[in-house]
Amino acid sequence: MKDVIETPPQKALRPASHVMRLAQLGSMFPTRLSFLRSLMRRLKAENAQVSRPVWNICANGFGHAVYSVELGGHTYSLVAVSTDIPADQRSDRVIATAWDAAFCLFDGVPGPDDIARICKNAPKQEAGQFSEKELVLSRANKSVRLFNAVVAALQSGTVPDEAMIRDIGYLMRTTAVYGNGKFGIADRALIQSRPCLGGPFAAEMLTVWLIRGFTHDLVEHVGQGTLPRHVKVHLGIGNSTGLGMAPFLVSHPTLLNNWMMARETALARVRAIETLDEAQIERIWQLILRAQDHIAQWRVPDPAHQSRIEELDSDFAEFCLFYLDPRKLREPFALDAVMMAAQTHSADLEELVAALLIEPFEDLVDGLTDCMVDPFGSFIDPRESxxxxxxxxxxxxxxxxxxxxxxxxxxxxxxxxxxxxxxxxxxxxxxxxxxxxxxxxxxxxxxxxxxxxxxxxxxxxxxxxxxxxxxxxxxxxxxxxxxNPYAEIHDNLIGEGCLPIDMLRCKLSFFGASKFDPKSDRWTRITLCQGAPLFNDYAEADDWWLPAFEA
Structure with missing residues (x-):
């Protein structure tokens, strides 16, 4: 007889009528199911080593570099091109035509001709010419204030301003990370069956992580010094995202369902845990304290959103003291009670608690990442009456x-x-x-x-x-x-009350984004890879949910 795989017990899923409202989607936080998190686990499992076969960067930080990594039996290389542009050409808007850096994720190890071709075309972005050897195309601008401050500190042999590092959190921010055949690069079909890159946006997340490492190397090269490890770990990669990302959730309904179904199933499994042991209770409280530090360090210029963060900070502290008291966590089905209580509070608090409860239970949760792709797409059955x-x-x-x-x-x-x-x-x-x-x-x-x-x-x-x-x-x-019960957003997407920023936050949370910094209801800045493993250092590859800077 074949072995029977037992499905873990679970409570009822939260209904789509609740979860799929724009306001709820616009309150989501990253979880261990997020694509960056699952990629880091794969890198750690393979002990994937990143090499830097090419470093042709001048003393001022301009030129090109190549990083290569073997993953799932294939080698992928980031070609990074750093350019000296006038300050008045630096813009995060999609209409920009010049950027501080441009990148391609190359399928294999590029030879000299490949590198020369990419160095010529990558800075042109959509105006360039690309081939199916380029899997991802991206560009980025410096956070000039922080980049220059870190360079100055390294050159003078002093410690960089840790308050500035804590508050900004990245040396560069990408303004686009294109995949899936955009502007002539490779179609997703070329890599979707490959180990480690078959998951949603895996190639794009690998590109972002490699770009983040390049920014570390670049600032150390220009500054002629070495950053402390805890500073490097905190320096992620920024991203500026606008309307271009929002319609994806609507045009890929089955994929949206599978992402949400995995997340809601993870939460339902955790809620079905009858008894927590002392180690699990201790782990939950470690995460609570980290989340509180993270929220305290999450500061944005927009007054309305900053007020929302401060309200969450206060509400979360009060909620944890009352509902997550260790004595209550020792009661039967304690986490189900916690989640039921969270549903009576704000959407921000509810979604933060949901992400918190999912985090400590990798044995119940991590396998669900295999269910987050959509190999079939939508179809219609004409036989129905x-x-x-x-x-x-x-x-x-x-x-x-x-x-x-x-x-x-x-x-x-x-x-x-x-x-x-x-x-x-x-x-x-x-x-x-x-x-x-x-x-x-x-x-x-x-x-x-x-x-x-x-x-x-x-x-x-x-x-x-x-x-x-x-x-x-x-x-x-x-x-x-x-x-697919989570396939549709339960709101009017052409009404005056539709805020695209809510769709952006939902999708970006699945990427693994944090510290959302809305600039309007149509675009936002975020931070990716903050707290993520450094190159060839996977000691904390699966323990960086909502990281906080520690001086």
Whole structure:
């Protein structure tokens, strides 16, 4: 007889009607399921060694370098090109045409001709010419204030300003990390079956980690000194992300479901733990103290968001003292009680507690990362009857049916793709042109339109769609949501109340981002790899959730 794999017990999953609201998604924190975390575990498991076969960088920090690492039986190389640009050309906006550094993740070890070609084209980014040997394309700008301060300290033999290092947390920030065939680089299909790079955005996360190491080497090279280890560990890589990332969650509904399902299943398994041992209770409190330090060090210029952080700081401290008291944690099903209590508080606190509870239980959680890909995508079953589709609409789409799309406020915005940059944008429907080029992110409205034309009878969906082909997209989304309960955002994505920043935070939390620093409701800065392992040093490869700087 074949061995039977026992599924760990679990409590009920949080319902999509609660989890999939924009406000909830916009409060998410990274977890041990985040893509950077799982990549670090793979690097540690293979003891992957990073080498630097090329370092052609002048004393002022300009030139090129190559880093190579073997992972999953394949060698990947980061080609980094550092450029001297005028200060007035340095911009995080997508319309920029010059950056302090440009990068390509190369499939294999590049030869001299490859390096010369990449050094010529990478600084041009989308205007350059690339091949399927380039897996990821990226660019970055310096955090000039911190970079120059660290260089000055190293050159003078003094300790860099640790308060500045704590508050900024990165030497460079990327403004794009492109994969999957963008601008002529390799399609994801080329690597999706390879060990270690088959997971979502694994190649992009490997690129980000290698870029972070390059920034350490670059500042030490220019400063002619060595940073203390605890400073290096805290210096992650920044990122500036805008609207271009937001529509991904809507256009990949099954993938979104699988990410959320893994996260919610992890939480449900943890909530089913009947009794915690003393080591687990101690571990939870270590993480609580670290999270409190992390939040205390999370400071942003935006007054509204800073007020939100301060409220979370206060609420979390009070919540932990009352609900996570060690005596209460010794009671049966203590973590389930903690999560039920968290659901009566703010979305920020609830999602922080959810991430906290997932963190200490790798044996229950880590295997779920294998379920976070989407090998099949969406499809439509034309054999279903219109009556059966109606049942799904009534059961799963009540939230969409309640929206009044005759109201200007509920149709205030429209999504489109800019002709110049091929990037998603958001327009104002009632005051700007372009709505005729609208992208299909108005999911709720399309479901409503289908429902108006759909008969409640035994007519096959195939027959109905022959007469109404404009409803095929909505029918597919309805069937997909019936199979994948977390596939849809339960809000109106074209209403004036839609804040793209919420979608950005959801996706970035799965990357492993922290210290969200919103610059508007349409773009944010974040920090990646803060606390992550350094090159060839995996001692803490799986213990850097919400890191805090320690002087």
């Amino acid at each position: 219109c009556g059966q589709l109606w049942v799904k609409i009534r059961r799963d789409w009540g939230w969409a049916q309640k929206i009044d799309f005759d109201s200007h406020s509920e149709t205030a915005q429209f999504w489109y793709v800019s002709e110049e940059k091929l990037e998603p944008r958001l327009g104002l429907r009632h005051s700007e042109d372009g709505a005729d080029l609208e992208s299909p992110l108005d999911i709720a409205r399309r479901v409503q339109d289908l429902a108006r034309d759909l008969p409640f009878d035994g007519t096959s969906l195939a027959e109905f769609l022959r007469a109404h082909p404009q409803h095929r997209f909505a029918a597919e989304r309805i069937q997909n949501l019936a199979r």
